[in-house]
Amino acid sequence: MLxxxxxxxxxxxxxxxxxxxxMRKQQARSACSRQPTIAEQFELLAA
Structure with missing residues (x-):
């Protein structure tokens, strides 16, 4: 290997x-440090 x-x-x-x-372990959603959008927050609450 070079x-x-x-x-x-x-x-x-x-x-x-x-x-x-x-991504394979379905942890990619929390990998980013940005603030979730309103739609993403609602989706997380509804889950």
Whole structure:
């Protein structure tokens, strides 16, 4: 294996791999630190 050319590319690739794992475990909704929209808040309350 050749490795990564830079730290930035390593962070981007490994972050993407981690996001795929979170999506498979259905944790991707809480991965983002932004505030949920009103519709998303309602959906979470209704669930």
């Amino acid at each position: 490795g990564f050319k830079s730290v930035a590319s390593a962070q981007a690739i490994l972050g993407g791999v981690e996001m795929v794992h979170m």
